[in-house]
Amino acid sequence: MRMKLSIIAGAVALATAMTSAPPPAAAQDSIYIPLFTYRTGPFSGSGIYIAEGMRDYLEMLNQRDGGIGGVKLQLEECETGYDTKKGLECYEAVKDKKPVVINPWSTGITLPLIPRAAVDKIPVLSMAYGLSAAAVGDTFPWIFNPPATYWDGGSMILSYIAGKEGGGPEKLKGRTIGYIYLDAGFGKEPIPLFEQLSKDYGFTLKLYPVAGTEMQNQSSQWLNVRRDKPDYMIMYGWGALQPTAVKEAVKINYPMDKFISIWWPSEDDAAAGGDGSKGFKVLNWHAVGADFPAIADIKKHVTDKNLTQTDKNHIGKVLYNRGIYNSILIAEGIRNAQKLSGKKVVTGEDVRRGLETLNIDAARYKEMGLEGFAGPVKLTCQDHNGHFATYMQEWDGTKWVRLPGELKAMTDKVNPLLEAAAKDYTDKAGNWPKRTEACDKAS
């Protein structure tokens, strides 16, 4: 009986501790950056690379330079499992520790955070995912989604196809283009653009949605592809959807050089089709490979010292580098914020200003030890995205090979849609706050 009582007493004590314990205060001499990652669950195949790259770069700054501007970065991972519920839990858990920026890494988690960002004064960096309309900085001062939106990506793929057909978008006339996508917010978002463009340029659009629960079973979709024989296939996928699609495409002998994906497939996804997946094409905007001084520093200061759980074979893989790119934006945003505010330990408000005046040019990339890693990024108060050019990379059976040429978004088609979507969002939200944040001059 006594044991029971002590159990009850313990439970009561725990409950009181939980309800009354103040959130652990962030140390005042460091900058707190929570990283929402998913190393578990059905999307971990993509998520592990991202988590490793994001963390290793920031950890490298800590080890090599003692943080940013002499201030240590306090990193904390929160496992979301790509689940909105857990993502919101993470957000509530980190909110009181004064994070300077949130990277949700899931469109589902980004959406509920969009209205909260302005209230909690925490900027959200949803790098090339999330709500495309958030590119409109006047409406969404707290949300950043560089370097390109999903609509930009869609228009780039179409212009690439047109280029392959030997000309401008008018060459798309009479073609059939299939679109296979994750049937969730992320995959559905580009459909209005594709529909608009199919009207404008006279191609036929065929939709092949894949439900989130059926990612690993796409035989019916690919059966339809075999019947419809689209001239090109476009894919917007994530997690297990991608290797399955590649496998199925190989199985039905779909010409892989006409199978083009948005920027999310990893090497593992492309390799899923074996030799047959040679020629598979994916958009990308940064370099692949570990041949950069900064990445050598990651090896020297982080992975060789076992300060991370990164699998050493992952370094330099496309999604690992994508994680690095995400961290570059964070780090440069903070550096900018320090310059603008004159403070060492910056807050979320400062970092918002820092991201808004972000200007990473080729010289700065060189300084960072990442010469030629990616194109310049310059954001403004109006444009939180930049709509920067990307390139196409092709799978040669073992690695990604960069194809020559830059792909630019059809901004004349995309921007009106973007503006309309932003207006639509605020109309539906009701009482959407007007932008009150002042606009800084770029530093």
Next chain:
Amino acid sequence: MFYREAGQFKTSYEVDAAVFPIRQDRIGIALILFIAFVVIPLTATDFVISVLLVPFLILSLAAIGLNILTGYTGLLSLGTAGFMGVGAFACYKLTTYFPNVNIVIWIFVSGFFASAVGVLFGLPSLRIKGFYLAVATLAAQFFLDWAFIRVQWLTNYNTSGAIEVPTRTLFGMPLTGPNAAPEFRYLVVLSFVAAMTWFASNLVHGRIGRMWMAVRDMDLAAELIGIRLLPTKLLAFAISSFYCGVAGALMVFLWYGSAEPAVFNIDQSFTILFMVIIGGLGSLIGSFFGAGLIYGLPIIMRFIVNLFGWQITPATVEHFTFMTVGGLIILFLIIEPAGLARLWQIAKQKLRVWPFPY
């Protein structure tokens, strides 16, 4: 010693049929309500309220809904998340069409939409039972899931395919949207849950509840003593779906703030079913226990890890939580297959004779 009903006499049938016949129980429930309504909003942190308590209450409400159907009437359902989704989407459509009507009214009304859909998919229950009915409700789940993704009218043609909850006020204070105070949201959710639990408790202890239980225990016998099966089963479907619908609307409007259709997928249905089974079939308090265990335990475990400052990566914690929660579920089912509610009952029984067990 503390818990004894000696000296408490029942002098009328009403008193004998009361929900809480023992004075200690009445004091206990009053104390719990006092803590829930007064102490917690004053003392608890935002994190505890928005991450632990609000979700716990909402999931408990959904579990009560499913318990009415599965626990009290014996009709196995896998469509819970679908019915919750109907409530959420109905509430969203209603508040966008009629923004001036108070959101609390719409949350309540959206339950009726879920109810109607529930009755529709409950129709086969007259002819099929057990696993076959589970498959029929599974069809409801798949159909509704499909409709939430495909019927864009439901999301007002949002390009993101998700519901974005607009700001709505109650008594001049924002109740939904980013500016809503967690304490205020908590109090509204708590009021809903307390009122609806009270209503459910009256239902299951009264004539209707007895009809349901008679159907559950043996529907042929129930029919022979004059219970009309179809209306009884459909009533169970209607009320169960009503609870799920309100829970779904609360979930999106007062917890998530925005929802992709994926929120209402089959996993959610299973989670609620597990809550009901672990908590105890045919027990209202069991619904709370089950929701607390399945939803709360992983969070509390993560919290403990943080409390001790163990240097474990979040992914390891996640794996560990999965294994522990799974193990605990099996353990609880071995110790007491009738659920946590039965354990609670045994504990109460023991307390009555403590410290002189016989």
